[in-house]
Amino acid sequence: MINPKVCVVGSGAVGSVVAARLSSVSSNVHLVSRKGGGEHLIKNGLTLVSSRGDYYAENLSIVDDTGGLGPQDIVILAVKAHQVLDTVESLFPLIGSSTSLVTMQNGIPFWYFYGLRKKFGFEYLESVDPAGKIYVKISHLNIIGAVLYLAAEMESPCKVRLLEDSLLPLGEIRGNFKTTRVVNICDLFKNSGFNCQISQNIRDEVWLKLWGNCTFNPVSVLTSQTLAEICNSTEGNLLINVLMNEVKKVGEQYGAKFKITVAQKIEAAKKVGHHNTSTLQDIRNKKKTEIDALLGSIIELASIADVPVSNLRTIYTCCRLLEEKVLKLNKSENV
Incomplete structure (x- = not known):
């Protein structure tokens, strides 16, 4: 062309x-x-x-x-x-x-x-x-x-x-x-x-990236930490591990094949370094986030397939509450 x-x-x-x-x-x-x-x-x-x-x-x-x-x-x-x-x-x-x-x-x-x-x-x-x-x-x-x-x-x-x-x-x-x-x-x-x-199989590629986005992004929003900081923290690493395993179970219900392990995915995120996720950037700029496409979608799919995702639901709820707060602040500041 x-x-x-x-x-x-x-x-x-x-x-x-x-x-x-x-x-x-x-x-x-x-x-x-x-x-x-x-x-x-x-x-x-x-x-x-x-x-x-x-x-x-x-x-x-x-x-x-x-x-x-x-x-x-x-x-x-x-x-x-x-x-x-x-x-x-x-x-x-x-x-x-x-x-x-x-x-x-x-x-x-x-x-x-x-x-x-x-x-x-x-x-x-x-x-x-x-x-x-x-x-x-x-x-x-x-x-x-x-x-x-x-x-x-x-x-x-x-x-x-x-x-x-x-x-x-x-x-x-x-x-x-x-x-x-x-x-x-x-x-x-x-x-x-x-x-x-x-x-x-572009759908498998979607899940592979989403695997990181729907876990690291909300955790970064709630902790204000970079990818490297989350990965280098014992507690952060453990939390991401738990969340990723929940996501994996949902994806597999819809035919997704994950070609790397949870540990490899976390290591890949760590190599990105001290980067603020796009969702954290949005929160800091008092903008609406992609939390529904990133995490709300996983929870909806989990509900359809009857897969328990209690940890993802908790993280999602916290992010939505925080998003509501910053959007209200933005609205009041621009009146």
């Missing part, structure tokens, strides 16, 4: 890193910022800061309205899980019959059970897609699942710092795993600096 038309929707840390990198190898990349909130970004452009140095994305087009862009070859959905529903209508002008929609949400993605009604009896989760509103608006035929391992923070509206990235598995959510479009998208990501791999 030569110079494909690419649009990255979502100008948070993940979307900014992806857009900046892709613009280094393609002159036809757009980044869509939040409408009414991206004036500085549109005016000043985006700079990516990493161990490779500073990179100003001069070829990147930044807009806050998708209306005039037309159908794209590739749309990358990089908003957070709870923002997908409010973003759906802005995707309509971008998606044609041959457009690939690459999703990069944490947690159980909205598409996870698409086409699996016969096997499980449902095709969406209330915790991720209430009343199936996303389900009826986005065709599964356009979707490519992606699981991005990346640690980044916005230093300012115009500057994103990449702290760590290791892997980007992606794959079809139905049928043949190595389609032409997946190969082309994988090559594009590789050329822009990502360690991208085509997955034969």
